[in-house]
Amino acid sequence: MNFHQPHLMSAALLGGAVFLSSAVLADDGLGDYRSRFDPLPHLPPIPADNSLTDEKVELGKMLFFEPRISTSGVISCATCHNPALGWSDRIPRATGHQGQIGERNTPTVLNAGFLDAQFWDGREPDLEGQALGPIEAAVEMAMDLESAxxxxxxxxxxxxxxxxxxxxDDDPVNEDNLAQALASFQRTLNTPNSPFDRYLRGDMNALDTQEKDGMVAFVDNGCIACHRGPNLSDSQFHAIQVPGSTDVGRYDVTGEEADKYRFRTPTLRNVAVTYPYMNNGATETLEEAVAIMGQEMLGQEFEEEKIDNIVAFLHTLTGEMPDFEVPALP
Amino acid sequence: MNFHQPHLMSAALLGGAVFLSSAVLADDGLGDYRSRFDPLPHLPPIPADNSLTDEKVELGKMLFFEPRISTSGVISCATCHNPALGWSDRIPRATGHQGQIGERNTPTVLNAGFLDAQFWDGREPDLEGQALGPIEAAVEMAMDLESAxxxxxxxxxxxxxxxxxxxxDDDPVNEDNLAQALASFQRTLNTPNSPFDRYLRGDMNALDTQEKDGMVAFVDNGCIACHRGPNLSDSQFHAIQVPGSTDVGRYDVTGEEADKYRFRTPTLRNVAVTYPYMNNGATETLEEAVAIMGQEMLGQEFEEEKIDNIVAFLHTLTGEMPDFEVPALP
Structure with missing residues (x-):
């Protein structure tokens, strides 16, 4: 405790609205816990065959907001991946062409470039593979690619x-480039500098005591086994049947019995602003979600205090939303 | 002609990319034509019973982008009044709840505060009256206001x-305030400083020769009779049956035979970016639209050169799009 230590005081003052409730912490003794996590980089890995260029990102942004690549002419990627709603839709299950309701909750595109498996069932490995699916899906944009x-x-x-x-390319308006441009734009939709990232980078006051207790519980109870790495997802498939769901998940992709009810671990980044939860979107609050995960994945009945602490921790995973302007389309 | 006149030269140089094709014009001799028009103010008239405050505008912006006041949960005002598409939708007829297609083309909300009659049939006099209609309309957001x-x-x-x-207000979450907030936000969606506005304010080079020829034709042929005032609409109702339309227009509102096929004059501000045209959206290009208006409203077959000139003039009515950020919704 060095409350009066000059350089810490000046750092605190220079840092702006730092609240000196009791002390500026040089270390909070939780280094072993912090070492289990990774702060979120500003950019995900960029594939060698799709270099990230300003031109692709700008085109990808236009395409992302372009409703005329849907059959109705009013549904764009941004309809369900709505920037006003955490780049998701905040309804239980995706609603698309002619009001059809899909089987699954819309995953946010935020930080999706950090995942090694796309869609709830991981049927595509990367954003290039993912990008065209919703355009063609009959319950989403319902458009054949040639017409788009x-x-x-x-x-x-x-x-x-x-x-x-x-x-x-001699004929650049083609499927591959449509996918590459959309993937490039999505790779810019990241949310660094969350309170938790600032904490991992050394700002011991970026988390309060309850949030740190939540982090400790998150590690000690095994949540981190699957929710790990910079995006807090292992990109692996785990069997789970959440309340109300009969969805067989990855079995649809592989046809293997062992994959029944398996889903790719969702990111926990920005989880506070990407409700509702679970593959069927039937879980409205983080408190319920944490309790269900304790029961289903860890075989534990979390007591209320533990749930509250973990939820407090999860709130620290909300980062800075991407800075963008709605493009002017032709 | 004062090509070498020092102060005009320096003004041109200071003004940036001014193209000195032949001369910097002090006056182009078209003052009588200019005097028939009004530049667009930055704000429309504000009603005495709905003062324009930052708080209402900010709330109205949230509500404008809020899809959860639709039954499906995915349609907001911004779905059809899409900021990426000139705050309209660029499809022939509005497409809403469960993909239903309405009878009429979506009017832009840009500069709508300058109109004295809202909707194609003028069934509401002001934006407060207009705001709740699309939320309730069965083919649009299909939501009852109580649920919203x-x-x-x-x-x-x-x-x-x-x-x-x-x-x-003791109970501020009510219908009137929903309408007032949405109307307030919409009153900020104006597009001043178009080339034509700069021309009307004295920049003789803001329009080129063809565009000025188009302005002259617009006045001389009588387009200005209905398309007048700052928003280039008289907010009056005129009978017209455009190709493919059987819509009775204002007759639906008044039940009076004289109002059959009458529609409120649409604004021409930003008309180049708010295609397609006419009440049924069946007209794709400005060239077709100008020809149809010549035939239907003025009883004239415009020759091609006149059409091209008027279209060139109409392009000068595209102003600066509103500067806004997509709000973060709860």
Whole structure:
């Protein structure tokens, strides 16, 4: 405790609204816990065959907000991955073409580039593979890709942007480039500098006591076994049947009995702003979600205090939302 | 012609990318034409019983982007009045709840505060009256207002914002305030400083020769009779049956035979970015639209050059799009 130690005081003052309730902590003795986690980088890994360029990101942003690549002309990626709603939709299950309701809750695209398996059932390994699925899905945008590309090709501005983003292609308005551009934009949708990231990087006051107790419980009770790495997901598949769900999950992809009811671990980044929860979106609050995960995955009945602490910790995973402007479409 | 006149040269240089094709014009001799028009103010008239405050605008912005005041939970005002698409939707007819297609083309909300009659049939006089219609319309958001208000009331943040915007109300989450907040936000969605506005304010080079020829044709051929005032609409009702339309228009509102097929004059502000055109959205290009208006409203077959000039003029009516950030919703 060095309350009057000059350099700590000045650091606190320079840091702005630091609340000196009792002391500026040089260390809180939880280093072993912190070492189990990784702060979120500003960018996820970039694949060698899809370099991240400004031109692709700008085109990808336009495409992400483009409703005319849906059959109705009013549904875009941003309809369900709504930037006003944590880049998700905050309804239980995705609602798409002609109001059809899908089987699963919309995952946020925030930090999705840090996942090694996309969709709840991991049927695609990367964002390039993921990007075209919702355009074609009958319950989402319900558009065949040829028609989508033909609509885009009808606009000079898209022709120019595709050519600028993929200058080596003779015929750049194609499926692969549509996927690459969308994936590139999504790789910029990350949320660094959450309170927890600031804590991991050395700001001992970025978390309060309850939040730290939650972190300790998160580690000690084994949540971290699956929710690990920078995006707090192992990108692996684990069997779970949450209340109300009969969804067989990864079994749909592999047809293997062992994969029945397995789902890819969802990220916990920004989990406080991406409710409701679980593959069927039937769980409304983090308190319920934590209790269910304790029962289903860890075989434990968490007492209320533990739940409250873990929920407090989960709230510290909300980072800085991406800074972007709605593009002007042609 | 004062090509070498020092102060004009320096003004041109200071003004940036001014193209000195032949001369910097002190006056182009078209003052009589300019005097027929009004530049767009930054704000429309504000009604005495709904003062424009930051709190109402901020709340109105949240509500405008809020899909949970629709039955499906995915349709907001911004779905059809999409900021990426000129605050309209760029499809022929509005598409709403469960993919239902309405009868009419979505009007832009840009500069709507300058209109004295709202909707194509003018069934509401002002934005307060207009705001709740699409929430309730079965083919749009399909939500009863009581349920919409109840959903909003379920969020602490909305309770706080309503209380902050309407501090004198004991029970501020109500229909009137929902309408007032939405109307307030919409009154900020204006597009001043179009090339034509800069021209009207004295920048003789803001329009080129063809665009000025178009302005002259617009006046001389009588387009200005209905498309007048700052928003280039008289807010009056005129009978027109555009190709493919059987819509009786204002007759639906008044039941008077004389009102059959009458529609409120649409604004021409930003008309280049708010295609397609006409009450049924069946007209895709400005060239077609100008030709149809010549035939239907003025009894003239415009020659191609006149059409091209008027279209060039209409392009000068695209102003600066509103600067806004997508709100973070609870």
């Amino acid at each position: 590309l033909s609509r885009l090709d009808g606009f000079d501005i898209y022709q120019e942007h595709f050519a600028g983003a993929f200058p080596e | 208000l109840s959903r909003l009331d379920g969020f602490d943040i909305y309770q706080e914002h309503f209380a902050g915007a309407f501090p004198e």
